Amino acid sequence: MDLQLKDKVVIVTGGAKGIGEAIVRLLAKEGATPVIVGRNEADNQRLADDIIAEGGKVFQLVAELTNPSASEEAIKIVLEKYGRIDGLVNNAGVNDGVGLESGNYESFLESLHKNVIHYYLMAHHALPALKKSKGAIVNIGSKVADTGQGGTSAYAASNGGRNALTREWAVELLPYGIRVNSVIVAECYTPLYQTWINSIPNSEEKLASIKAKIPFGNRMTTAEEIANATVFLLSEASSHTTGQLVYVDGGYVHLDRSISPL
Ligand SMILES: NC(=O)c1ccc[n+]([C@@H]2O[C@H](COP(=O)([O-])OP(=O)(O)OC[C@H]3O[C@@H](n4cnc5c(N)ncnc54)[C@H](O)[C@@H]3O)[C@@H](O)[C@H]2O)c1
Numbered sequence: 001m002d003l004q005l006k007d008k009v010v011i012v013t014g015g016a017k018g019i020g021e022a023i024v025r026l027l028a029k030e031g032a033t034p035v036i037v038g039r040n041e042a043d044n045q046r047l048a049d050d051i052i053a054e055g056g057k058v059f060q061l062v063a064e065l066t067n068p069s070a071s072e073e074a075i076k077i078v079l080e081k082y083g084r085i086d087g088l089v090n091n092a093g094v095n096d097g098v099g100l101e102s103g104n105y106e107s108f109l110e111s112l113h114k115n116v117i118h119y120y121l122m123a124h125h126a127l128p129a130l131k132k133s134k135g136a137i138v139n140i141g142s143k144v145a146d147t148g149q150g151g152t153s154a155y156a157a158s159n160g161g162r163n164a165l166t167r168e169w170a171v172e173l174l175p176y177g178i179r180v181n182s183v184i185v186a187e188c189y190t191p192l193y194q195t196w197i198n199s200i201p202n203s204e205e206k207l208a209s210i211k212a213k214i215p216f217g218n219r220m221t222t223a224e225e226i227a228n229a230t231v232f233l234l235s236e237a238s239s240h241t242t243g244q245l246v247y248v249d250g251g252y253v254h255l256d257r258s259i260s261p262l
Helices: 018-029 041-053 068-082 105-133 153-172 191-198 203-212 223-234
Strands: 009-013 033-038 059-062 087-090 136-142 179-185 245-247
Touching: 009 018, 009 068, 009 105, 018 033, 018 041, 018 191, 018 223, 033 041, 033 068, 041 059, 059 068, 068 105, 087 105, 087 223, 105 136, 105 153, 136 153, 136 223, 153 179, 179 223, 191 203
Parallel strands: 009 033, 009 087, 033 059, 087 136, 136 179, 179 245
Antiparallel strands: none
């Protein structure tokens, strides 16, 4: 299948590690020019060097996306360098455990800045360029919007927001031929996931019990599996797919976990 991504400029927020890294690597493999937007220059550059050493194209820029002006600045830098944007993957975020009981106004608002406000700002500032290119947007989301998790109100609200924005933008951007979709993640082993699991008492046992409940294969989803779906949704191969929430989760959210094979 020809994904027609050659030389397309695609921004990936949080593109230096985890799910974002896998998306950046696959885009480069497909001949696109991924733009890593991340807060840590050394992380960004490490991945960029790797891709260049493998013969791929890539660009990286440092941005702390909890800072509301960082999104506009990032888009400006990309447009100065390439003059075009063909795709946007909103991915940076963190499950930061701001609970109903444990949280407060400040921590709730801070978490929205970590997880959903920059999704809006990146899309808002990229829109004029996406209109010109008839580009595509993919928002990475979490099962927490559907299932809840307990103790993480702001992350749940952010993910509900990510899903709603996917539908809302898909409608608003119909006249411009811009498609907007989400890839929903349940359990994917990344640096973020590792930090979270290590924060739990008896983390080894907890990890084994989580895997046992994932219907398809009783295993975690890989970042590469998330990247495959994301890159497909960015590409012309999905030219009539818009407004969709695609669950790449081994059946975690929609299948009956009590009849899991293990
Ligand atoms: N890993 C999972 O199981 C899982 C499950 C559901 C949803 N998700 C979603 O996937 C996305 C990526 O998660 P991951 O597990 O790959 O995370 P990760 O922490 O492993 O990688 C995220 C990268 O984004 C960067 N980043 C985070 N916030 C940033 C900010 N404000 N500004 C700039 N850079 C920032 C980090 O420095 C890091 O390089 C998140 O939005 C998360 O909600 C992940």
